[in-house]
Amino acid sequence: MTWPIIVAVAAVLLAPLVGGLLRGLDRKITARLQGRIGPPVVQPFYDFGKLVGKSRVVSSKASMAWAWSYFLLTLTAFTLFFMGQDLLVVFLILAFAGGSLAFGALSARSPYARFGANRELLQILACEPILLLAAVAVYFQTGKFTVCSILEANQPLLPYLPLVFVAVLIVLGIKMRKSPFDIAASEHAHQELVRGVYTEYSGRFLALMELTHWYKIVLLLAFIALFWAQPLWVGVLIALGAYFLELWLDNIAARLRWSWMLGVSWSLGVGFVVVNLVLLSVVV
C-alpha cells in the first residue's frame, strides 16, 4: 500500500514542473510554426510567478471559493489516478472540477464570464460521455475499472482499443483548450469573449487556474500513456506524440462553434468508442 502513495506524492510534486515545461514547449513550437522566435521555454513559470505577485482583486467571493474547489477537485482526481484507483471516479471528479470552474465564472456578474461558463459546461457535456465510455472499454479489456489493472495487464490496450484512443484524442483537444475546440477560453491569450471562463480571475487566482490546468494536462496525458503500458515508456512517447499532434492541429485549425464541437464529439467520438466496444465483444 505504500508504493502507490509514494508514486502519487511524487506525481503531485512533479506535475507542475512537467505541465509548465509542456506549456512552454507549446508556446515555443507555436511561435516557430508562425515564423516567430517565441518566448523561452520556462516562460509559463515566469507568468505564474508574476501572477502570484499581483495585488488581490476579488470580483465575487463565491467565485474564489469555486476556484479553490476547481483546484482541489482536480488535485484529488490527479492523486487518485496516480494511486492506481478507479478511472470512473477519477473522471467523475474531473467533471465536477470543470463544473466548479463554470460555477465560479457564473458567480461573478460578468457577461463574458457567463458566456465562458455556458461554453465550459458544453465542453464538459462533449467530453464526459467519451471519457466514461473509455473507462468502460478499459473494463471490457482488463475486467476492472482501475488504473492498476491496466498496468498489470499482459498486453497493451492500443491494439484492442484503437478507436477509443482516437476518441480520447478529441477529448484531449477539448480539455487542452486548443483550436478547433478552444470555445470556453483559449489556452493562448486569444481574445474570444475577452478571456471566457477566466475573465473574472486575476492575480494569484489566475495563477491557481494555470496550475490546475497543468495538473489536468498531465493527468490526461498520463491516461493516454496507459494505452501502451507494457512497457510504459512507449506509452509516454505516444502521449507526447498526441500532445504535439494537438499543437499542430491548433495551428492549422480555426475555432469551431460549440454545436460543431458537440456534433464531432458525440457522433465521431462516442461513435468510435461504441464501434470499438461492439467489435471487441464480437471479434475477441
Added chain:
Amino acid sequence: MGFLARARVKSPWILHYCTGGCNGCDIEILACLTPLYDVERFGILNIGNPKHADILMITGPVNWRSRHVLRNLYEQTPDPKVVIAIGVCAATGGVFHNCYNVLGGVDKVVPVDVYVRGCAARPEAIIDGVVMALQKLEAKKSGGVSYAAGAR
C-alpha cells in the same frame, strides 16, 4: 533579483486601448506582435482583459466619452501596473490639440509612466517604451516610485 521580481519583468501582459485617435499607433502596436518584431520573445502578450494586464498601452487624445472607459480600465488593472502613452496624441493631443471634443492627453485622466513619441510611433520606439516601463514597474514594486498627493 528574486524569482518573483524577475518574473514580473519577464512576463508583462499588455492591454491596448485607443481613446479616439486615428488608429495609426494601434496598427504599430499590433505590428510589434508580428514575426518581424515578435515581442512574445520577451514574454509580452497582448491580452484583452484589464484584470490580467500589467501594462496599459493607451493611444489617442482621449475624448470626453472614452475618458470614462480609460478610467475604468485603469482601475480594473491590478497593481503593480504602468501606463504607456503611445504617440503624440496620447501625450499632448497631437493634431487634435485644443479641439473642443478632446481632453488632450492620457495624463489628464490617469497617471502616465512612459511617453512614446511619434506620429505614428514606430514599433522600435514602442518596444523601447515597454523596456523603460518594465524598469519603472520594478521600481514601483520596491517602493522607488511614488505619486504626489492629488496626482490624477
